[in-house]
Amino acid sequence: MKIAVFCGSSIGENPEFAQATRALGHYLATNGVDLVYGGGNVGLMGMVADAFLEKGAQVYGVIPEYLKDRELAHPGLTELKIVADMHERKAAMARMADAFVALPGGVGTLEEIFEAWTWAQLGYHAKPCAFYNVNGFYDKLFEMISNMTDSGFLKPHHAEMIIHTDNEAQLLSAIQSYQAPKLKWS
Template sequence: MKVAVFCGSGHGRLPVYAEQAVRLGTLLAESGAELVFGGGHVGLMGTIADAVLNAGGKVTGVIPTALRDREIAHPGLTSLFVVKDMHERKAKMSAIADAFVAMPGGAGTMEEIFEAWTWAMLGYHHKPCAFLNVNGYYDKLIDFIDHMVGESFMRERYRDMLIIENDPEQLLQSLRAYQPPASKWE
């Protein structure tokens, strides 16, 4: 399984974010899963890539030319795709990955996981989308998603298709056990 992980280009305020990135990366490698990520060596992106590599796993990065040219590309990856822009990056990651996970991050992380989840809702793919809710980072977002359901802007079955786990090991088990709902258009 190839798991795309979207996460911050910073480390965050608390050490637990990096600790869980190391834990998830180590578990990915130990389980034979491969990491697909944004290709940078900075922040949680670099932390999880290093953890996978240090545990003997495979890591594929996908980075836009402009970011590579700013010297933030991770130098030690199994493979690195250099693409034109962020749109091409997301399309490439989506084509490669079998699952999508959001760790703590900022607006880019939100945009990436929400696009992958929207594509799943529309039936463009049937891959799991998940949040690793480290230290309750996504609690308020999850509350808002539930509010969208409560206000009838989202069907409950699309909320239910999201995997939300606090523990990296449980997250990987849930990804493997995922069963997509029926298509929106069926």
């Protein structure tokens, strides 16, 4: 199984973000998971790649030419694919991955996981999308998702399709047992 991880190109202010990122990478790698990610060697991106590599997993990076030098493309990956732009990056990662997980990060992390979730909602794929909620990082986002549902802009079964946990074993179990809901307009 290959899991795409979206996360920060910085490590954030809370040391728990880095600790949880490394621990999750080690856990997933020792449980037969390979990594698909943005190809960088900085921030949580670099940490998650290193954690998978330390446990002998395969790590596939996808980085746009424009960001190759800015995000310091990771030199030790199983495979690094250099693409033209962010659209090609996300499409390649979506093709390669069996699931998508967001760790703490910024607007790019949200954009990537929301696009994967939107594609799942529309039926472009039936792959699980998850938030690894380190130290309650995404709690306010889940409140907003509830508000979208309560306001009639998101069907409850589409809100419920998102996996969110701060437990690595629960995360992997939920991904492995995921069943996609009915399509948006069915």
